[in-house]
Amino acid sequence: MPPPVLTGLRADAVVAGYDPRRPVINHVDLTVPAGRTTGLAGPSGSGKSTLARVLALLHKPFAGSVHLDDEPVTGFRHRTPHAQRVRVGVLFQQPRLSVDPRMTLRAAIGEPLLATRAPDVAERVDELADLVMLTSDLLTRRAHEVSDGQLQRACLARTLALDPGYLICDEMTTMLDASTTAALVGLIRDYQARTGAGVLAISHDTVLLDHWADHTVRLTSGGVLDASSAPTTTT
Amino acid sequence: MVTELVLDQVSVRFALPGATVAAVSDVSLRLRPGQCLALVGESGCGKTVLASALLGFLPGNAQVSGSATLSDEHGPTLDLLTATDRQLATTVRGRRIGLVPQSPASHLTPVRTARAQLEEVVRALRPTEANPRERADSVAARAGLTPQDLDHYPHELSGGMAQRVATALALVGEPWLLIADEPTTGLDRHLVDGLLDEFRRLVADGHAVLLITHDLAAAQRVADRIAVMYAGQLIEIGPPDSVLDDPGHPYTRGLGRSLPDRGFTPVPGMPPLLTDLPPGCSFAPRCDHVAPDCARRPVLTTDTEHAVACHRPC
Numbered sequence: 001m002p003p004p005v006l007t008g009l010r011a012d013a014v015v016a017g018y019d020p021r022r023p024v025i026n027h028v029d030l031t032v033p034a035g036r037t038t039g040l041a042g043p044s045g046s047g048k049s050t051l052a053r054v055l056a057l058l059h060k061p062f063a064g065s066v067h068l069d070d071e072p073v074t075g076f077r078h079r080t081p082h083a084q085r086v087r088v089g090v091l092f093q094q095p096r097l098s099v100d101p102r103m104t105l106r107a108a109i110g111e112p113l114l115a116t117r118a119p120d121v122a123e124r125v126d127e128l129a130d131l132v133m134l135t136s137d138l139l140t141r142r143a144h145e146v147s148d149g150q151l152q153r154a155c156l157a158r159t160l161a162l163d164p165g166y167l168i169c170d171e172m173t174t175m176l177d178a179s180t181t182a183a184l185v186g187l188i189r190d191y192q193a194r195t196g197a198g199v200l201a202i203s204h205d206t207v208l209l210d211h212w213a214d215h216t217v218r219l220t221s222g223g224v225l226d227a228s229s230a231p232t233t234t235t
Numbered sequence: 236m237v238t239e240l241v242l243d244q245v246s247v248r249f250a251l252p253g254a255t256v257a258a259v260s261d262v263s264l265r266l267r268p269g270q271c272l273a274l275v276g277e278s279g280c281g282k283t284v285l286a287s288a289l290l291g292f293l294p295g296n297a298q299v300s301g302s303a304t305l306s307d308e309h310g311p312t313l314d315l316l317t318a319t320d321r322q323l324a325t326t327v328r329g330r331r332i333g334l335v336p337q338s339p340a341s342h343l344t345p346v347r348t349a350r351a352q353l354e355e356v357v358r359a360l361r362p363t364e365a366n367p368r369e370r371a372d373s374v375a376a377r378a379g380l381t382p383q384d385l386d387h388y389p390h391e392l393s394g395g396m397a398q399r400v401a402t403a404l405a406l407v408g409e410p411w412l413l414i415a416d417e418p419t420t421g422l423d424r425h426l427v428d429g430l431l432d433e434f435r436r437l438v439a440d441g442h443a444v445l446l447i448t449h450d451l452a453a454a455q456r457v458a459d460r461i462a463v464m465y466a467g468q469l470i471e472i473g474p475p476d477s478v479l480d481d482p483g484h485p486y487t488r489g490l491g492r493s494l495p496d497r498g499f500t501p502v503p504g505m506p507p508l509l510t511d512l513p514p515g516c517s518f519a520p521r522c523d524h525v526a527p528d529c530a531r532r533p534v535l536t537t538d539t540e541h542a543v544a545c546h547r548p549c
Contacts, residue, residue, distance in 0.1 A: 043425075044393060044395075044426075045393070135505065137508075147277075147278045147279035148279075149279070150279075175278070175420060176278065177276070177449035177490075178449070178451055178493040179277060179493040179501045179502040180277065180278070181493070181495075181501075182494075182500060182501040183501035185499070186499075186501060204423045205424065205495075206424070207452075207496050210495070210496075211499050212495065
């Protein structure tokens with residue numbers, strides 16, 4: 001099957017949250033275009049992570065629609081069609097909570113490959129580890145035996161294992177020091193330059209987004225996109 | 236009597252099967268009331284281990300050497316590294332040194348209100364207090380909370396409020412020294428600014444604050460001195476502007492340049508394994524102007540206000 005043409009990951013008039021009477025985000029339109037980095041800023045509780053979960057196909061919105069490369073997304077979470085599920089990768093804030101503590105880093109990075117019955121798992125894991133600059137001695141360790149920065153590198157390798165066309169980074173660098181942050185952002189930019197992937201970078205750190213994202217939109221505390229920050233059409 | 240905490244050549248080793256982790260090596264520092272010292276460095280460089288050593292929270296396989304002498308008018312002069320757990324529990328923790336822990340929301344008991352927990356600490360640390368409720372309110376006010384805020388359960392508190400509750404808990408026993416471990420992680424910028432202002436107020440009130448953080452911007456904003464740790468060693472210490480804007484150590488320079496608004500370039504390479512530190516300068520494998528001298532371990536110069544542990548400072 002030829003790879004689909006990347007035309008963007010798009011949310012239209014999305015209303016989402018955890019209680020239909022009190023949605024967290026209201027009628028949000030947001031497009032993550034391919035090959036570019038879209039920043040998403042906003043205070044705590046404004047719904048950044050909820051929007052991230054909707055765009056990562058992990059949370060079913062109450063209303064509105066999500067399109068992946070112009071194909072409507074028909075199911076979320078476990079109901080996501082396989083072909084769409086593997087197109088979107090996600091990185092979370094806390095690597096410790098995103099890695100099974102019983103797995104070595106090698107097993108964790110290889111998990112998406114095993115789940116999709118990919119060939120040559122061991123070789124691919126070595127390549128991915130190399131890509132994110134994890135040394136081979138670290139691959140035999142479990143999550144509690146490495147630092148936050150090393151674990152987040154492993155999470156990035158795991159996310160890139162399936163060559164996602166879109167990458168959702170939800171406060172990916174909050175737990176990390178400046179040098180590790182710069183290194184991980186550099187790795188994501190390299191991946192993007194190579195594959196034309198679209199990236200949604202979510203952070204409360206506006207200085208970081210100013211230097212990472214091509215453009216940044218803001219969610220206000222009512223869960224609506226701030227109109228004055230809407231993306232311009234310039235490229 | 237001079238109120239101060241003096242760390243002299245503090246080292247912490249962890250014995251693992253077949254390996255020794257050199258988590259902290261030969262750290263010497265001095266802290267006095269009215270000072271805020273920020274300890275910065277990459278995750279895993281030994282910052283939190285150092286704080287745990289001062290409070291006696293190290294696990295059983297830790298070997299500690301050096302001394303950390305605490306002297307003030309609240310009790311006898313004490314070496315924190317050799318004191319018994321009973322001495323630390325009954326005279327030091329909460330009374331002479333307060334700890335604001337990392338991720339405060341997870342340190343609060345989820346099934347009791349902030350007030351119940353704060354009043355419990357008041358009763359434990361100030362058994363003679365006639366009115367624990369009033370006392371709790373006044374301590375909470377100093378941490379920036381209203382009495383109504385205290386009636387919430389931890390899950391009803393935002394990250395910033397939980398942080399203030401943790402600060403209030405640390406202030407109950409009127410310790411002169413506060414150790415704050417990554418208090419700003421995960422907070423919005425305006426909450427970070429508010430918290431740093433609170434620390435600054437505490438310093439102005441005569442407290443000393445040891446701020447452990449990886450947030451260089453926060454450190455620059457609040458600290459009187461910044462100490463940079465790398466692979467368990469103190470490699471540079473001095474006034475914030477001079478350390479960050481005119482660094483002497485190549486690692487500090489690299490850390491500054493990795494900030495988004497100062498180049499966004501990571502320090503090349505990875506930190507060394509603490510089980511297998513290079514014999515000389517531990518930064519030499521990542522350093523771009525390494526020289527033959529670097530095979531010897533550099534010592535921190537102590538004669539100047541801005542001290543650097545490097546044979547070839549930049």
